Amino acid sequence: MSSSFSPSEHFETNAVRLQQDRAEREHSVPIYLTSSFVFEDAEQARAMFADEIPGNIYTRFSNPNNSEFIQKLCVLEGTEDGIATASGMAAMWSSLAAFLRSGDHVLASRSLFGSTHQILTTLLPRWGITHTYADIAQPESWESLLQPNTKMIFVETPSNPALDIIDLEWLGNLAKKHNVLLNVDNCFATPYLQNPACYGADLVTHSATKFIDGQGRAIGGAVLGRADLIKEVRFFARHTGPSLSPFNGWILSKSLETLAVRMERHCQTALALAERLQSNPHIAYVKYPFLPTHPQYALARRQMRLGGGIVTFELKGGIEQGKRFLNALSMISHTANLGDTRTIATHPASTTHSKLKEEERLAVGITPGLIRVSVGLEHPEDILRDIERAITASIS
Ligand SMILES: *Cc1c(COP(=O)(O)O)cnc(C)c1O
Numbered sequence: 328m329s330s331s332f333s334p335s336e337h338f339e340t341n342a343v344r345l346q347q348d349r350a351e352r353e354h355s356v357p358i359y360l361t362s363s364f365v366f367e368d369a370e371q372a373r374a375m376f377a378d379e380i381p382g383n384i385y386t387r388f389s390n391p392n393n394s395e396f397i398q399k400l401c402v403l404e405g406t407e408d409g410i411a412t413a414s415g416m417a418a419m420w421s422s423l424a425a426f427l428r429s430g431d432h433v434l435a436s437r438s439l440f441g442s443t444h445q446i447l448t449t450l451l452p453r454w455g456i457t458h459t460y461a462d463i464a465q466p467e468s469w470e471s472l473l474q475p476n477t478k479m480i481f482v483e484t485p486s487n488p489a490l491d492i493i494d495l496e497w498l499g500n501l502a503k504k505h506n507v508l509l510n511v512d513n514c515f516a517t518p519y520l521q522n523p524a525c526y527g528a529d530l531v532t533h534s535a536t537k538f539i540d541g542q543g544r545a546i547g548g549a550v551l552g553r554a555d556l557i558k559e560v561r562f563f564a565r566h567t568g569p570s571l572s573p574f575n576g577w578i579l580s581k582s583l584e585t586l587a588v589r590m591e592r593h594c595q596t597a598l599a600l601a602e603r604l605q606s607n608p609h610i611a612y613v614k615y616p617f618l619p620t621h622p623q624y625a626l627a628r629r630q631m632r633l634g635g636g637i638v639t640f641e642l643k644g645g646i647e648q649g650k651r652f653l654n655a656l657s658m659i660s661h662t663a664n665l666g667d668t669r670t671i672a673t674h675p676a677s678t679t680h681s682k683l684k685e686e687e688r689l690a691v692g693i694t695p696g697l698i699r700v701s702v703g704l705e706h707p708e709d710i711l712r713d714i715e716r717a718i719t720a721s722i723s
Pocket of ligand 1: 414415416417419440483487512514515533534535536537547548
């Protein structure tokens with residue numbers, strides 16, 4: 328990191344100003360599209376391979392663009408160290424596989440990103456690693472679900488798409504009491520809204536593809552955490568290769584510079600949308616962490632800076648009305664991503680979660696007419712108008 332700037336107490340300034348030293352005095356960092364780096368002499372090569380001195384050797388291990396991205400993200404999350412990965416799932420997988428051994432057990436919140444659910448239910452059992460799902464709505468049950476072989480607790484908060492909130496302070500204490508690693512997928516909140524490491528999370532994982540890039544351009548991820556743990560993840564990643572491309576590292580480092588202003592606007596418009604939809608007669612309920620009607624409103628206010636960029640609501644007409652609603656949208660995109668400048672709507676019951684049985688969907692809060700909106704950066708009036716028009720058009 329540059330010697331001319333020492334971290335500020337302000338997120339925005341760090342996100343913009345933390346940077347690598349600029350060898351050519353360039354104002355914006357160049358992209359280091361190189362697979363390897365030249366050694367000065369044989370002794371330097373030996374010392375770098377022996378980890379006696381730092382330095383770039385090969386881009387699978389490290390690269391200046393990825394280092395700039397990750398060092399900045401560590402300051403923003405309040406973690407000691409981290410590694411950049413090629414996708415969010417490369418981050419989730421690395422953060423699990425680096426620590427779990429045959430015979431270990433994972434306690435996880437029931438509502439997880441689909442591919443994380445697949446890792447726990449389909450892939451990890453191949454190596455004799457088991458899991459139990461715990462319900463976010465029943466925190467009193469979690470302690471009794473821990474087993475003597477539980478190695479890690481893995482959670483997402485707010486959850487997708489139910490937007491349930493887990494009390495990170497309580498969970499940090501539970502993990503510490505039982506000497507279990509706590510791994511938090513912080514993708515929905517981003518480091519601007521919540522910092523799980525401050526509550527005792529040992530590992531903080533990200534899909535940078537979502538709000539961190541925030542512009543629908545790049546796939547990437549990160550594993551952040553305590554230095555001794557990241558050392559293990561770095562060893563795992565160095566030898567298995569889930570490395571981020573330097574080009575994407577450059578994009579993601581630039582994206583962090585605008586994260587705070589983007590999140591402020593995402594959250595402001597999301598709250599306005601949630602408040603407006605509350606009085607719509609065709610909607611059964613609206614859910615948003617910063618709406619006073621959210622069951623964990625007080626907790627969300629305590630733990631999150633703002634309510635996030637995702638709003639969900641339930642159309643009274645169920646699955647069929649959900650499909651008609653999506654077909655009636657004119658501006659808002661129907662795509663499977665979230666965390667973009669462009670507002671996106673999805674209907675989980677007929678798409679992402681259509682393979683689950685209805686009772687399985689209900690167990691993770693997916694009611695038949697549930698619509699998830701990732702609120703973008705268009706003018707709030709245009710977003711509200713498109714949604715209200717589509718609701719009216721979807722009434723049979
Ligand atoms: C998208 C997402 C992931 C996976 O990230 P990719 O970058 O698509 O691999 C993991 N967790 C959550 C909560 C996500 O939304």
